[in-house]
Structures are given as C-alpha cells and as structure tokens.
Amino acid sequence: MSLYRLILIREVELGSYPVKHMITVSNLALQFSDKKPFEDVNLKFTPGNCYGVIGANGAGKSTFLRILSGDIDLSPGDISITPGQRMAVLKQDHYEFDNNHVLETVIMGHKELFDIMTEKDALYAKEDFNSEDGIKATELEEMFAELDDWDAETNAEKLLMPLNIGKKLHSKYMHELTGTEKVKVLLAQALFGNPDILLLDEPTNHLDIRAISWF
Ligand SMILES: Nc1ncnc2c1ncn2[C@@H]1O[C@H](COP(=O)(O)OP(=O)(O)OP(=O)(O)O)[C@@H](O)[C@H]1O
Ligand SMILES: [Mg+2]
Structure with missing residues (x-):
C-alpha cells in the first residue's frame, strides 16, 4: 500500500x-x-x-x-x-517526450503557454513574413505577455536545479537522459507555471533523498 x-x-x-x-x-x-x-x-x-x-x-x-x-x-x-x-498532471509515460529537449519538456507542462510560444517562433521564422503575420504576431505577443509575466526558460531552469538536473542537460533530448533524470524532468514539468490543481501518482518513485526533501 x-x-x-x-x-x-x-x-x-x-x-x-x-x-x-x-x-x-x-x-x-x-x-x-x-x-x-x-x-x-x-x-x-x-x-x-x-x-x-x-x-x-x-x-x-x-x-x-x-x-x-x-x-x-x-x-x-x-x-x-x-x-x-489549470490542472497539471505528473506524466507516467517516461518515453512520451523522448524527442523533445529537456527545457522544452518542462515548459510543455503549461500547454497554453507552450502552444503560443511555438506558434510565435514559427511565425518569426517565416521568410515571407507579411502584414497579416504581423497582426497575428502582435496578438500572440499580447496573449503571451498575459500568461508569461515571468520568464518561462528561467523558471524552468529554477525548477530543474534543485532536482540536480544541471545546465549541461537542459539542451539534451529526453531520450539521452537516464530513467531517474527523466522522472525529475517530468516532476518539474508538472510543477511548472504553478498550476491550480496538481495530480501526482507516486511522485517520489525513482527520486533520491535530496530530490524527495526538496519536493
Ligand atoms: N482498462 C482496464 N481494463 C481492465 N482492468 C483494468 C484496466 N485498467 C486498470 N485495470 C485494473 O484495475 C485495477 C486498478 O488498477 P490501478 O492501476 O488503478 O490500481 P492502483 O490502485 O493504482 O494499484 P497500485 O497500488 O499497484 O499502483 C487493477 O486490477 C488493474 O489491473
Ligand atoms: Mg497505481
């Protein structure tokens, strides 16, 4: 039990x-x-x-x-x-984010914020950026500013540090991490952006004593 x-x-x-x-x-x-x-x-x-x-x-x-x-x-x-x-859930599937980078995986914990960031980046990367794109980009920037009154990447890093996931790992793909490291990243993902409701199923499995005390 x-x-x-x-x-x-x-x-x-x-x-x-x-x-x-x-x-x-x-x-x-x-x-x-x-x-x-x-x-x-x-x-x-x-x-x-x-x-x-x-x-x-x-x-x-x-x-x-x-x-x-x-x-x-x-x-x-x-x-x-x-x-x-906003509800956040500690993901149980340790392979779900294998093709995402670590920092990106943490930010994906706040889906709405992540979707806006992705759409914004894709828009700015367009070679034929036109006036319609400019209007869309302004809308996205406003939505982003409303949600992100903090810096998403810095906050993701702040969650990873006490879990002993150092900067060197932040740009790696999830599939390059060990099982224990992945669990820590998924925990940071659940906590990212301060959700109103947080569902955690056996969150301390695979964590070391230092990570458990921090948690
Ligand atoms: N889709 C399904 N079809 C049939 N049985 C299922 C299905 N999903 C889960 N079960 C069964 O329902 C029961 C409850 O499973 P669940 O994983 O929720 O238990 P748990 O209380 O979390 O157990 P544990 O303490 O081992 O984590 C188990 O006997 C499981 O085999
Ligand atoms: Mg269970």
Whole structure:
C-alpha cells in the first residue's frame, strides 16, 4: 500500500469570491469487464487542500486519478472542474517526450503557454513574413505577455536545479537522459507555471533523498 497519490489544490478566488469547490465528482463508477473497482463516488475537493488517495495494490487509485485528469473517459458519472483553473498532471509515460529537449519538456507542462510560444517562433521564422503575420504576431505577443509575466526558460531552469538536473542537460533530448533524470524532468514539468490543481501518482518513485526533501 502506498500513500503517495496526491491531489494538491491551491486557494483561489474568482472575481472577489473564493472558489468553494475546485473539483466535484458526482455518481462516479468504474466498471471493467471482470470487476467494479468503485461505484457511487461523490466527492468535493476544496481549495487550499492536499488530498491523499490510499488503497491496496490494484484498488484503482491510479485509475481514479486518470479519470480526474480526463485521461480516461468515464461512464457513468460526472467530473466538473471550476472554469479557468489549470490542472497539471505528473506524466507516467517516461518515453512520451523522448524527442523533445529537456527545457522544452518542462515548459510543455503549461500547454497554453507552450502552444503560443511555438506558434510565435514559427511565425518569426517565416521568410515571407507579411502584414497579416504581423497582426497575428502582435496578438500572440499580447496573449503571451498575459500568461508569461515571468520568464518561462528561467523558471524552468529554477525548477530543474534543485532536482540536480544541471545546465549541461537542459539542451539534451529526453531520450539521452537516464530513467531517474527523466522522472525529475517530468516532476518539474508538472510543477511548472504553478498550476491550480496538481495530480501526482507516486511522485517520489525513482527520486533520491535530496530530490524527495526538496519536493
Ligand atoms: N482498462 C482496464 N481494463 C481492465 N482492468 C483494468 C484496466 N485498467 C486498470 N485495470 C485494473 O484495475 C485495477 C486498478 O488498477 P490501478 O492501476 O488503478 O490500481 P492502483 O490502485 O493504482 O494499484 P497500485 O497500488 O499497484 O499502483 C487493477 O486490477 C488493474 O489491473
Ligand atoms: Mg497505481
């Protein structure tokens, strides 16, 4: 049995009203052909709290987190997340980002920000940059400035340093890293950009004692 499935939720306000429930789970059930790990699940996750999911091996903890993150379609039941709240998930697939650079992988933790950065870079790299592209670039710059009131790369580096992923590794491809190094980068990815809701399934697996204390 392991305690290390965590759901962390930040204290937030919408307008001047504090948000009461960040995630609401209604009548959730999970049915596989040969078993029913849970049914009639009704839960409200409130801001400012950290929740642990405990259960025997195979009880359905990881599956529950995957349902919350939208990774698995559920039926029956309903999950609602307060609009505007950003959820980040510690990725379990250690090969998913093999063809991305380390720093880029961390920034990909904030998908919206990363997509704008990518679109902006592609636009500026165009040889036939025209006035329409100029208008689009201005729009993207405004969206970027709204999201990125900090420097994405510097912040990604700041997350990697205490995990002992030094500068020399930052421009390497993920597939060039060891398993332990990859897990650390994926942890930095989940934490990047200060998400409102953070889902972590066994985050301390493969981490050394120094990284666990930092975490
Ligand atoms: N798509 C699926 N079809 C059928 N059974 C599945 C499917 N996905 C998961 N299971 C089964 O559902 C059960 C719950 O799996 P899950 O990985 O969520 O458990 P867990 O509580 O996270 O276990 P562990 O403590 O080992 O991490 C397991 O018995 C698993 O084999
Ligand atoms: Mg599990």
